[in-house]
Amino acid sequence: MEKTYNPEQIESKYRSLWEGENLFSSDLNSTSPNAYCIMLPPPNVTGSLHMGHAFQHTIMDILTRYHRGKGEQTLWQPGTDHAGIATQMVVERQLAAKDITRHDVGREKFIEKIWDWKEQSGGTITSQMRRMGASVDWEKERFTMDDGLSNAVKKVFIQLHKEGLIYRGKRLVNWDPVLHTAVSDLEVISTEEQGSLWHMRYPITDTDEVMVVATTRPETMLGDSAVAVHPDDERYAHLVGKTINLPLTDRKIPIIADDYVDMDFGTGCVKITPAHDFNDYEMGQRHNLEVINILTDDAKINDTVKSTYTGMDRFVARKQIVKDLDEQGLLEKIDPHKLMVPRGDRSNAVIEPYLTDQWFVKVAPLAQPAIDAVKKGEIRFIPENWDKTYYNWMENIEDWCISRQIWWGHRIPAWYDENGNIFVADSLEEAQKQAGEGVTLRQDEDVLDTWFSSALWPFSTLGWPEKTPDLARFYPTDVLVTGFDIIFFWVARMIMFGLKFTGEVPFKDIYITGLIKDGQGQKMSKSKGNVLDPIDLIDGISLEDLLKKRTQGMMQPKMAEKIKKQTKKEFSDGIPAFGTDALRFTFAALASFGRDIKFDLKRVEGYRNFCNKLWNASRFVLMKLEGETIDTNAKLSTADEWILSRLQGTKTKVEKHLKDYRLDLMSQELYEFVWGDYCDWYLELSKPLLADEKTKAGTQATLIKVLNEMVTLLHPIIPFITEEIFEQCNTILDKDNQSLITQAYPQVESQLISEQSEMEIKWLQTFILGIRQIRGEMNIPPNKPLNCFVQNFNKTDEVYLNKYINILNTLSKMATIDKLATNNEAPESATALVGEMKILIPLAGLIDKEQEAARLNKEIEKLEKQKMVSEGKLNNKKFVSSAPEAIVNTEKERLASAESAITDLSEQLKKIGNL
Template sequence: MEKTYNPEQIEAKFSLLWEDKNLFSSNSNTTSKNAYCIMLPPPNVTGSLHMGHAFQHTIMDILTRYHRANGEQTLWQPGTDHAGIATQMVVERQLATQDMTRHELGREKFTQKIWDWKAQSGDTITSQMRRLGFSVDWEKNRFTMDNGLSNAVKKVFIQLFKEGLIYRGKRLVNWDPILHTAVSDLEVINTEEQSSLWYIRYPVTNTNEVMIIATTRPETMLGDSAIAVHPNDKRYTHLIGKTVDLPLTNRKIPIIKDDYVDMKFSTGCVKITPAHDFNDYEVGFRHNLDVINILTDDAKINNGVNSAYTDMDRFKARKQIIQDLDNQGLLEKIEPHKLMIPRGDRTNAIIEPYLTDQWFVKIKPLVQPAIDAVKNRDIRFIPENWSKTYFNWMNNIQDWCISRQIWWGHRIPAWYDEKGNIFVADSLKQAQEQAGEGITLIQDKDVLDTWFSSALWPFSTLGWPEKTPDLSRFYPTNVLVTGFDIIFFWVARMIMFGLKFTGEVPFKDIYITGLIKDGQGQKMSKSKGNVLDPIDLINGITLKNLLEKRTQGLMQIKMAEKIKKQTRKEFANGIPAFGTDALRFTFATLASFSCDIKFDIKRVEGYRNFCNKLWNASRFVLMNLKGKTIDTNAQLSTADEWILSRLQNTKINVEKHLSDYRIDLMSQTLYEFIWHDYCDWYLELSKSLLQNNKTKTGTQAILIKVLSEIVTLLHPIIPFITEEIFEQCNVITGHDNTSLIIQPYPKIINNLISAKAEAEMKWLQTFILRIRQIRGEMNISPLKWLPCFVQSFNSKDEQYLTNNINILNSLAKIESINKLTTTEQAPESATALVNDMKIFIPLAGLIDKSQEITRLNKEIKKLKKMKSQFKSKLDNEKFIKGAPKTIINIEKERLATTLSAIHDLNNQLNKISSL
């Protein structure tokens, strides 16, 4: 092995080897009785691998590699989503640089441009996935717009339409006035912004009374259909049934009663505008109110409500309407008001509730089987509490708007004749057969919501509607790994469609991960400049390039400077190259059941150190065994039996944590066993054991056996370094140079669990640690040989002393051990206990008592000064009120650490003073 661990070199080597040998193939173990399948949530073809992707993909790869190693026929199904709106915007921007629009190009040529773009630039994520070592079956890579999936989409649409579960109707949708399309809730970002509350006077018809209405959108009054009050509001009961004169129009609208009204908010009466508010739409439906649309597709006032504002932009019209109301004495007052503004995630335009003709799925008939599947535990959420979120949404579900007014996507398979009759079919030819000869048909211009094709992903990727071998073998799939933010948009719809079209659930487990945030607990976003690129963590990036990356495209100079300042503070020297394995191990340790996960780059550094320790430990083992004959039948020492026992217990815990989806606990278990049991203890013990002819041969066999199993256990988490070490182990053992990726996962061997060996080793470890503790407290050099006395020992202590005298001499640097009877007086000593046995280390000639007391007093004084500084800051009310919570917590931790250090040093001082 190379002296220095070089992740880049190792990763390049095995990335090629795995794919060249087709080791990710789901066809490689067709004789297995068991099949295991994970569907990759298809990332947008326009995107790149962000931290959330890398985190979730690491979890999926750990599960995939583990089940593959257990001999199961394993498929991790890859693919990408066509991402209708996002992809169309990318290509439209390219056209804009040539002073062209898609309309000038035409639909057919424009969609061909998108296909061309995908072929050239649309596979960024797949290359990044390869860089992270994700073992998906690349031969079965799918795309939501490929022929097979497109045919599945059409079949589902046609069947649902025939059953009356898909219909076309005029309803409210989220409308992006820049994109000119309906958008899903997931594509709407609600941000708190400062606005106003306008109070408008609505005169009650033929009276001197007025009703004062507060609104955040004055322009929508042009579409008001009623004024609503609460049935129990005595202020207005005498007005129910009357009308008001709607300002700026020639209309009268009724005063109605409805429980929807909050009597305590504002004036207790509200304007009802069914065409421009989702809640108002429901009120309007209950009371059979007029639904009056006031806007055009690009959010201008249309010509149907008031000619004075026709063709005005909605916000320009708002200003004019406020001015006109004020001129007519109908503007009561204006108050500042904060509210949540819905903005399109692609355009940042304010989204309008807009009444348009759209295609919808009648969702209620599909809901109950999907609810029952979770209630009956045919599907389980992990953690289980997410099922409550699922039930809450499913019980309040609304019909699903599935049409989008764009060109890129699955075009709706519906044709219209001149009278507006609809013919849904697989092709124009079939539609023509329905309509009859001589009837001119025009296909619907809309495409389907991206989530529609994604809802079919678990079975369409496996070949449905054909009864393919993959479909029968891998469906239902085993687990879906995804985020809580798309339980509604994707998970629930996959369950509904899976049950509807296959009769089976699409997956058995749904593992909901948390959201990766930055080290301060803030959501990562480009606007905040706190995004981390997983590839940068692997390869490293200079500070200059990181600054450019984080401020690219930012128009606001102040914001760019703020981001640069924060980045320089956090990454003064850029980001070093940590390698893939270190990043993967970090993700594994973060895979808890927490909703919010702080990502601290120091953790990656820590797991880079772990990889380095594993590398150096492996070099030590292999160097000591090079050229040696390994005797697997050699007699074992207690230390050998102990490490084998600890290894079996580690396997038991790993298996349990994997079955519970506690990847964090799995990785923590392996980390502690490897770092502490194997490296810190067994390798140190082996140095002594290898010098003894009685224990040498057994220790050689166990060193390589345990190392081989360690890298096999670790392989699903950190595949590259473990593959390289395993290859080197094969050289020593003389085995064929087979890949670790296809090796069986280590089995638990219960008869190797030895309570006896573990008890003796615990005694030995405690003895050594107590000696080291005395050295530390008394400031005695670790190289200094020490005399030792023991007292109050039993027969087992004597046996352990006899068995381990050479190890105690070697690891604790003890030159002699003298046994004292209970009546004998020990010399002036530092003392410690191993169970009931007392240990004495005579201090004569080892320390200068007065010098050590002076040193400790000086250190305590220094720490007390620091304590005062920390306490003073935390007692400062101005600091507590103004500082971020994370900074306050850091100061509290510093104070606690300082107090603990003072306590420990005082204990040492008391011990030395009492000598």
């Protein structure tokens, strides 16, 4: 083995080997009676790997590699989503750079350009997945616009339409006035912004009274259909049923009563604009109010209201309307007001509730079977508390708007004749047959929401509607790994469509992961400048390049400077190269059931150190065994039996944690076994055993067996380094080179479980740790030979002392170990306990009591100052209330650490004084 662990070299080697030999193929273990399948949530074809992807992909890969190692026929199905709006925007920007629009080139040519872009630039995220070691079956990679998947989409649309579950109607939707399309709730980002609350005076017809209404969108008053009050509000009871002269228009609108109104908020009067507010729309339906759309597709005032504002942009019209109301004495007041403003995640335009013709799925009939599937336990959420979120949404579900006014996507298979009659069919020829000869038809211009095709993903990727072998073998799939933010948009819809079109649930388990946040617990976002790129963590990045990356395209200089300052503080030397395995181990260790997961770079550094430790340990073992003949039947020492027994316990726990999806506990178990049991203890115990001809052969066999199984257990988490070590082990064992990815996952060997050996080595460890603790507390150099007495020992202690005297002398650097009768007075000593037995280390000549006391007092004084600083901050109410929670918690931890250290050092000082 190379002296130094080089992740880059190893990763490149095995990426090529695995894919070149098609070792991720689902055809492996095809004769197995068991199959296992995970569907990759298809990332956008325009996307690049972010921390959430890398986290979830690591989880899926661990599960996939584990089940492959269990001998199951395993399919991790990859693919990408066509990302309708995002992809269209990319290509439209390319055209705009040449002063061309999509309308200039036409729909057909524009779609061709998108396919060209996809072939040239649409594979970024899949290449990054390869960097992460994702063992998906690349031969079966799918794209939501593939012919097979497109045919499945058409079949589903046509069938649902025939059954009356898809219809076209005029409804209120989220409208992006820049992109000119309806968008889903997931594509709307609501942010708190500073605005105003305008209080307007509405005159009551034929009276001198007015009603004061408040709004954050004055321009929508042009579409008001009523003013509502609460039916129990005595202030306005006499006005219900009367009308209002709507200012700036020639319309009269009714005053209605509805218990939706909060009589304690504002004036208790609410203007109702059914065409431009979702809640108002519902009230309008209840009271049969007129629905008046006042906007054009690009959010200008239309000619419906026949006013002087026609043609004005909505925000220009707002200013003019406020001015006109003020001039007419109808503006009561303007208050500053913070509000949540909905913006399109792609365009950043303020989204409008907009009344328009769209296609909808009538979801309620599909929802009940999907609710029942979870309640019956056919599908389980992990953690299980997410089922409540699922039920809440499903039981209050509304019809789903599935049409989008763009060109890239699955075009809706519907045609219209000149009279507006609709013919739904899978081709123009079929539509023509329905319409009759000679009837001129035009196809609907809209495409389907990308979530529609994604809802079919678990079965369309396997060949449905054809009865393919893959569909029969891998459906229903085993687990879906995804985030809580798309339980509604994707998870629920896959369940509904899976049950509807296959008669079975699409997956048995839904593992909902937490959200990766930065070290301060803040959500990662480009606007905050705290995004981490997984590839930068693998390869490393200089501070200069990181600053450029985080501020690229940022329009606000002050914000850019703030981000630069924070980045320099956090990454003064840039980000070092950690390698893929260290990053993967970090993700595995973070895979708890928490909703929010703090990502700390120090964790990655710790797991890089773990990889180095594993590398160096493996190199030590292989160097010791090079040129040796391994006798697998050799007699074993107690230490050999102990490590083999500990290994079986580790296997048992790892299997349980995998079954429970507790990858954090699995990684912790393996970390502790490798670092603690194997490296810190067994390798040290092996040194004197290898030097003794009686124990050498057994220890050699045990060293290589445990190392082999250890890297196999670790392989799902850290596949690259373990492959390299496994290959080196094969060389020592003179075996043909086989890939670790094809090896069986280690099974528990119950005959190797040994309570006796574990008890004996536990005694030995306690003895050695006692000596080490005394050295540490008394500041005695680790290599200085010590004289030792033992007192109050029993027969078992005597047996173990005689049996392990050589190991104790070697590992504890003991000069002598003498037995002291219980009634004999011990010399001035530091003590430790092994059960009831006392370990006594005479300190005469070992330490200078005065010098050591002075050292301890100096440490305590330093800690007391640190404690005072922390207490001062935490006693400052302004600091506690205004500082970020993460900073406050860090200060609390710092205080607790100082207090604990002071207690420990004070105890040591007390011991010195008693000597």
